[in-house]
Amino acid sequence: MIFIVDLLLMLIDLTYSILTAIVQTFLRPRLKCIDGELCLITGAGGALGRLFALEFAKEGARLVLWDCDAAANEQTAKLARETGAEVHAYTVDLSKRQSIYETAGRVRAEVGDISILVNNAGVVAGRRLLDCPDELLERTLLVNCHALFWMTKAFLPQMKAKNHGHIVTIASALGLFSTACVEDYCASKFGAVGFHESLTHELLAEDLDGIKTTLVCPYIVDTGMFAGCEIRKELKNLIPPLQPLYTVQQSMKAILAEQQMICIPRLMYIPSFMKQNVLLPWEANVATYRFMGGDKCMLPFIKNVEMKTSNGHIKSS
Numbered sequence: 001m002i003f004i005v006d007l008l009l010m011l012i013d014l015t016y017s018i019l020t021a022i023v024q025t026f027l028r029p030r031l032k033c034i035d036g037e038l039c040l041i042t043g044a045g046g047a048l049g050r051l052f053a054l055e056f057a058k059e060g061a062r063l064v065l066w067d068c069d070a071a072a073n074e075q076t077a078k079l080a081r082e083t084g085a086e087v088h089a090y091t092v093d094l095s096k097r098q099s100i101y102e103t104a105g106r107v108r109a110e111v112g113d114i115s116i117l118v119n120n121a122g123v124v125a126g127r128r129l130l131d132c133p134d135e136l137l138e139r140t141l142l143v144n145c146h147a148l149f150w151m152t153k154a155f156l157p158q159m160k161a162k163n164h165g166h167i168v169t170i171a172s173a174l175g176l177f178s179t180a181c182v183e184d185y186c187a188s189k190f191g192a193v194g195f196h197e198s199l200t201h202e203l204l205a206e207d208l209d210g211i212k213t214t215l216v217c218p219y220i221v222d223t224g225m226f227a228g229c230e231i232r233k234e235l236k237n238l239i240p241p242l243q244p245l246y247t248v249q250q251s252m253k254a255i256l257a258e259q260q261m262i263c264i265p266r267l268m269y270i271p272s273f274m275k276q277n278v279l280l281p282w283e284a285n286v287a288t289y290r291f292m293g294g295d296k297c298m299l300p301f302i303k304n305v306e307m308k309t310s311n312g313h314i315k316s317s
């Protein structure tokens with residue numbers, strides 16, 4: 001009898017959630033106020049990290065900026081301070097767990113408890129698997145995926161104590177579906193998606209409804225990280241690379257609306273759905289990838305990286 005009642009309640013929940021999602025698609029979502037909240041952004045010296053810092057500053061957040069590149073991080077801090085924001089910058093190598101824990105202890109002691117955590121830092125090897133030094137492959141997993149564990153272990157306890165907080169994971173469309181020559185990156189971003197989902201389930205299971213999570217899955221963003229990556233030229237105008245500011249503004253809307261997940265652009269929901277859709281044979285995906293140039297899109301990017309490495313622009317270890 002209990003089973004039947006639970007089944008009916010689940011069906012009511014399911015219907016209600018679908019109807020509210022449809023209604024919310026057409027309504028302007030209510031955006032939360034984060035004035036005075038303490039927000040930590042990793043990779044804050046990078047293209048998107050810098051824009052996130054400035055957007056959170058606009059919302060009145062106090063900023064803690066982490067990056068391994070002290071100069072780039074300091075530049076972001078300077079720009080954010082010019083807007084009047086309170087900013088604390090720390091140089092941290094996210095590939096080193098101890099470095100994360102030690103610096104997190106400093107942040108808690110020197111600044112206070114983080115209530116918004118934006119895991120934005122990310123790297124990619126940009127080499128074919130068999131041409132890629134193991135250390136580069138390992139670094140991608142350490143920065144894009146392992147670091148999420150240590151960052152969350154460092155800052156979630158204080159959020160739990162107050163049942164208040166927000167954990168943002170900047171993943172990628174390549175955390176939902178994959179393509180050739182980015183095994184390190186796809187593995188790390190699929191891991192990031194899985195981490196986000198399991199953490200979200202765990203928070204719900206513990207009735208920690210005051211702690212929100214948002215997964216951000218963008219397509220190519222024109223920041224230079226994937227310079228050269230492109231799909232079939234006839235389709236490039238249909239799905240152009242995203243502008244960095246647009247990507248961050250769309251992400252901010254999802255975060256402030258406490259949306260659980262966002263694909264940017266929405267078109268990325270389609271290849272993600274097709275890949276997850278067990279009704280479609282693998283060959284059906286391969287046919288669409290080949291037609292749209294999704295199968296070879298990384299080759300020009302890989303060539304770019306090879307040229308930069310041979311010119312000595314990128315550390316080859």
Ligand SMILES: NC(=O)C1=CN([C@@H]2O[C@H](COP(=O)(O)OP(=O)(O)OC[C@H]3O[C@@H](n4cnc5c(N)ncnc54)[C@H](OP(=O)(O)O)[C@@H]3O)[C@@H](O)[C@H]2O)C=CC1
Pocket residue numbers: 042043044045046047048049066067068069072092093094095119120121122123143170171172173217218219220221222223224225226
């Ligand atoms: N650009 C794109 O096409 C897309 C990017 N993304 C994701 O968005 C996020 C930001 O990307 P984007 O701004 O383009 O990339 P950037 O390379 O511009 O920024 C990444 C930042 O992370 C920092 N970082 C790298 N390794 C470490 C480390 N070990 N410890 C601390 N900081 C580190 C980088 O520092 P340094 O410069 O010194 O390496 C850099 O400042 C990433 O997670 C990326 O995967 C998602 C979809 C598309």
Ligand SMILES: CC1=C(/C=C/C(C)=C/C=C/C(C)=C/C=O)C(C)(C)CCC1
Pocket residue numbers: 171172173174178179218219220221226229230231239271288289292293294295297
């Ligand atoms: C594979 C594939 C596509 C190309 C996707 C690309 C090129 C994604 C690049 C994403 C990046 C660079 C993310 C970085 O984090 C299409 C044409 C959309 C649809 C068919 C499948």
